[in-house]
Amino acid sequence: MLTSNSTKFKSDEQESYLRLKRDLSWREGFGILFVRCTPVQEKRIIEEIKQDINDKTIDVLKLDHSIDNLYDLIEEKVNDNPIDILVISGLEKSLALDDYIKRTLENPKKAYQREALASLLGHLNWQRERFRDDFNCCLVFTVRKYTLKYLVRRAPDFFDWRSGVIEFPVDRDIDLLQYYTPFKANIEQQKPQQISQDIVHSSDEYYDLLKKLLLLEYENDGDLQAIHDVVESNADKLNSSFAKILKQWLLKTCAELNPEEKEAIAGIVESLCLDIAEYNLGKSANNLEIAITGLETVLQLRPRENLSKEWAKTINYIGTVYSFRIVGDKADNLEKAIACYQQALTVRTFEAFPEKWAITQNNLGIAYDDRIKGEKAENLEDAIACYQQALTVYTFEAFPEKFAMT
Template identity: 50%
Template sequence: MAMADNTSDGQLDFLLEVLQAIASSNGNQQVVEKLLEANTDKLNDKLAEILRAWAIPKLAEAEADEAKFIAAVIGNFSNLIPEFPLGDKASTIEIAITGYEVALTVFSREAFPFDWAITQNHLGLAYNNRIIGDKAQNIEEAIACCKQALRVFTFEAFPYEWAMTQNNLGIAYGDRIKGEKAENIEDAIACYQEALRVYTFDAFPIEWARTQDNIGIAYGDRIKGEKPENIEEAIACYQEALRVYTFEAFPEDWANTQNNLGNAYGHRIKGEKAENIEEAIACYQEALRVRTFEAFPVGNKRWHLLYSVLS
């Protein structure tokens, strides 16, 4: 059996092989994931260091067109690797962050405004999901990146990308630790509502449903306003999301929203308490059609929490 080559040279060879596969396959996720699956031992923080050490001088000495091509491939790699289900999640996010930062050495706002903005947006999402480092500061970085992206992604010029960034900014505000919690939630709601100016049910049903679900979460957490009304808003948003998130088409999203709806009914103030609890139980039981023990065993937080609620 061949020994895994986790030397610097071995990891650099692997990195170059992955980048070549992305370039050759035009970023085909299945092609790239097969390569990653065979080398999960190399998906660590050291790979992020090697990526930076190789790419920075390579991009600096490359001709403009070549540098743009390499930066785009690295950006594509950074988009794909956080979605890879195997390996250490903290490390894959660090690799993605490094890749985006490297790409931004080529994609300046002045020379490549769209590429700069989309990379800022992706970098913001990566920082919001970051595991390593101070969580509060990571979220501040995420907010800053999204705001940078919005300097280019305006409603008038790039409506879809503007809405996408507003949604990501809303997520970051919803997770924010610094500042006043009540104000952060208001900012999150405002961002989601802005996104819905573009994400309509007819034009972008999936994005619309995702944003409805996000608004529902924000209203459920809302501090300002009347609590009973906030919960009613949350319930309405989840019910809207379920117009798109059906069991057949989007089973996991459907289950997540059923779970969120169950939480909202469990906290509902309006209506009959007994009926609200029955509604909550019904939603949780629906969610368990997808969140089975086999798919989400006891070690999985989502299955365990849902089962605990029904126990």
């Protein structure tokens, strides 16, 4: 029986989800379906499908390491209990795609040779009839964009048996796993020249921490507690050396990407920097310095002439971090914060972005209220003027909580 619960999906994702739900609800017997989605979307899809299609038996097979025989794993699942729909996740891990990407970077010709292919691909290509004959269920592979492209090229016989491909919109996000391995290899070459000698930990420790944080930010949709748990347990590594490596990684990474991919990476790093800054806000100088370094690097990747809205958002965030900054002179930091907010307001106008304009006006008011330089009375007048401006948007009727806070 079908229900109609798709509230966990964004408006642009609901169409894809409803199509998937419709397909699986009416499908009987064997079939192969590919669903292109992000890890966050994958989790929601599985939860919702289990809840919405309650007249079918649904199970999940999670692949977490390289394998060479998918048939046996499916058979084991199916033999335990009758299954109508089997969702298979982690195919990129079973194919060891990170190693493949690295080989492609090092030697493109060799990467395409037959012996360089994962043995699982041969198994999928050669034994596809066994899947059809022996499994009376629909196999739903949740995959990333790059996994889908890889299968089309390297397992065409198996892929041609698909019943369909349903693509969930990625909202300018991309799979970091696609890029991490080659970028780490590129940065490895720079270590002797560009990383200073004051590093306490090994470079690999910093890279591993960076990878863990980036993937947490991406895969958990910015789960603040998950980020803060890692930050807390790695406080000794969150220092100036980590900030330098973050900057290096980001610049080198984005130098080889197209604009859309570059912006996606920049957005993830921006979110990570804010989460790091928010941990023990105002008490951890290192965290705030990492955030400033990361955000200022993101700003370099967002030229105002091409990405004015994103540029304004980032410079507004930089202003906020400077207002809490511990390192350096407090008065100078507040001046930098004020300058950032004023620059943001050249894009965030009342006419174009009224709510963003109000946010920045409120931030500017707080900075003027705290300002050390200049005449105190004038600073307070400027602060009051900013708050009054913000209240033209933050009315009691439209934003009661923000109205009260302003």
